[in-house]
Amino acid sequence: MTLKALFAASASAALLLALPANAAELTIGFSQIGSESGWRAAETSVSKQEAAKRKVNLKIADAQQKQENQIKAIRSFIAQNVDAIFLAPVVATGWDAVLKEAKEAKIPVVLLDRDIDPSGKDLYLTAVTSDSVHEGEVAGDWLAKTVGDKACNIVELQGTVGASVAANRKKGFDTAVAKHANLKIVRSQTGDFTRAKGKEVMESFIKAEGGGKNICAVYAHNDDMMVGAIQAMKEAGLKPGKDILTVSIDAVPDIFKAMVAGEANATVELTPNMAGPAFDAVAAFKEKGTVPPKWIQTESRLLTATDNPQKEYDSKKGLGY
């Protein structure tokens, strides 16, 4: 119970205060980006859970989407002489100076969820990220397997134009689909990663493709756009999940709600558990001196309607998505 209380204290805003170290084996400072999305909130809550599991004293600093706050937080972690620093970098560049300071203080830094530029250098111990090209491939492979030999016209809801995640998820899906001559992406348009735009774009896809009769599957770069697209299909008198197959990426709770209702088919999980593998890597490094690989790739799990979506929904809904 005391540990839990300690935890609540460390999670609260004044977490930069030094806490007694004897309650935990390791003290780790985590510079989190801020609350930019539901996934980010889930990552923070899962990090706390994983830390509690391992009796790690985790100090989270919320940077409110600002790099200067992250740099300040890292300097403060160095001053407190923490055992390791986790960093979810808000931007890719401009980290050299502060990471050198951490290196001089002999504090290992682990990047979570995003890599920095220049990548792979000596400035950090390892980066725990997912491979968004691979996520797209997993989605494409599922579709190819599900459709079989039938001809299938796919419409694609892209993420924000210029976002690297969107480009990668498109690239991976294109690669998987290109292997099958019967699969064809007939329309592709950006839905800006939002429900409202996903719905609007899907409405236009349906009209442009003969009231939706020519569409066999929808691929969305994130689940939120798919939730919007599902509404658009329903309003057009189509049955999403049956008339039109759906596959998207992220695995947010609401897509499982749609799966339970039979309106969505598959999603590829972008796990919010980036901290778990990072804790293990740091522990191994500290105890046995094992140097982890420069990149720890998280698993991109495929979850379909047959994978007990209700259970997934229940386990995810409390995480802050």
Place this chain on the structure above:
Amino acid sequence: MTALLPRRGLAQILALIVILAVDRVVSPQFFDLRLQDGRLFGSLIDVLDRGTPVALLSLGMVLVIATRGIDLSVGAVMAICGAIAASLADSYSLPVVLAAALGAGLVCGLWNGFLVAVLGMQPIVATLILMVAGRGIAQLITEGRIVTFTSPDLVWLGNGAILGVPVPVVIALGMLILTGAVVRGSALGLLIEATGGNARASELAGVGTRAMILAVYVWCGVCAALAGVIAAADIMGADANNAGLWLELDAILAVVIGGTSLFGGRFSLVLAVLGALIIQTMNTGILLSGYPPEFNLLVKAVVVLAVLLLQSPKLSGFAGIMARLRRANP
């Protein structure tokens, strides 16, 4: 009510017709309409339906601009009011939800109006405060997540239909008529224009300019609130990060396309709404065209430039001179 339909507006109507024609070319089924579950279904309906939030915003924005002001906070107000509506929808009845959301919009408008009219701040700075802070407030309400609801009453507001016409479209039309009746059915419109034309002279002439300015910001807040509720009802959830994002710019654009000068002094409600429809007709056309999304903004910019050039007095003067020259030297 003849004042509602101004003599000017030919350029806007022409632009709308041209864009509709282009839409028909890129998408042959553009004008097809059918009934789907008691609701009209077709691209034309999409234009009206999707154009509603910006049309509502432009109704408030045009009055603010007429007083030589500007309201950058409408997108954020949409997010706040959508968040409030979504959070309350499943535990309270629709009138309570609407009252809370519109009340919040009214308070936001009062805040802006207070800063501009009472404290004398420049409108662009005064409303920038709420533009930045408002999204944070909305995120606090939703705790950073997308708050979903199932209340059929609120869902109806976004996705229902009255005699086949989507409810948002009916609401926007109702608001246009209401606003028009209030400002043009009385001297209010004239007083607003006087305030924008020359606030000091109007003040000396006995116009309550402070009250006028306060009133237009409040109305702008209420319109934004309604747009926010409709946007939330549409996706059955409030997305504080994205609801109404950058729509303040679309609303200003709609007003400008509608021929209202940013220097205030005159305005047209109908043309502002027409401006919103022009923007949406173009957006829907782009989506239907099948062009890669990288072109979206480029196409939009070119079309907006063309529409504004069409209205430019210098350019129409130039065209007139050219025509006269041609007539003189055949």
